[in-house]
Amino acid sequence: MEIITGKPQEDDAAPTCGGRSVWLRPPPATRNGPPLTRERITEAAVALLDEEGIERLTMRHLAERLQVGATTLYWHIDTKDDVIDLAVDAIFTEAAVRGEHAGSWRDDVVALLAGCRATLLKHPWSAALPLRQRPVIGPNFLMWMEYLQATLVRAGLTGRHVQAACWLLYSHVQGSTVSQSNLRWTDAERHAAHEQLRRHSHRYPTLLDHAYVLDDEWDENFRLGLTYVLDGLEAWVRSAS
Incomplete structure (x- = not known):
């Protein structure tokens, strides 16, 4: 049985712009149990979005994919907006940026x-x-x-x-x-x-x-x-x- 810390979350609520961006908050301290990192969450989120689309992205569904409880996921990520921010930034590793500028x-x-x-x-x-x-x-x-x-x-x-x-x-x-x-x-x-x-x-x-x-x-x-x-x-x- 998981103990919920912090305020309850609305799992399927529409993304909002409230609160600070995930990039402006430090990652939470590691807790006991299987390691759950931003990198692992991001990889799972991109895979979910690629396979099922943004309509199917909920914190509960992502937690199921990670094989953790929703409250465990909320310990690391506050909102679905944060998940999307992480996923968008992750795919920009694929966008070509040359190491040096070309002649033109x-x-x-x-x-x-x-x-x-x-x-x-x-x-x-x-x-x-x-x-x-x-x-x-x-x-x-x-x-x-x-x-x-x-x-x-x-x-x-x-x-x-x-x-x-x-x-x-x-x-x-x-x-x-x-x-x-x-x-x-x-x-x-x-x-x-x-x-x-x-x-x-x-x-x-x-x-x-x-x-x-x-x-x-x-x-x-x-x-x-x-x-x-x-x-x-x-x-x-x-x-x-």
């Missing part, structure tokens, strides 16, 4: 963002999570963001322009992955929608001409969109200097 700042940005996109697509539950109510401040994500901002500084951006360009680029990755991960149209639905556009071609001639609902060139659209953004940043730096 553009090459560095392209490689970094492509690696991030591949990681988010590999873990579809993660694509929309940066839209949550609190920022991601885990060490792996911060290293990724440090590399991006340092690359933008090397490109010639200064002051507020570094942050603005950084979030523009990150939003491009996020928008691409969220759309691709969440779209659930079948081929039959795509073609039915295209036929509807054809029937109303007088209203939507441009959408029909460019096969709006049939397009699924996700990689090419991401690449071209990133090219447009980088071309614009490069032109802005030249004009500002």
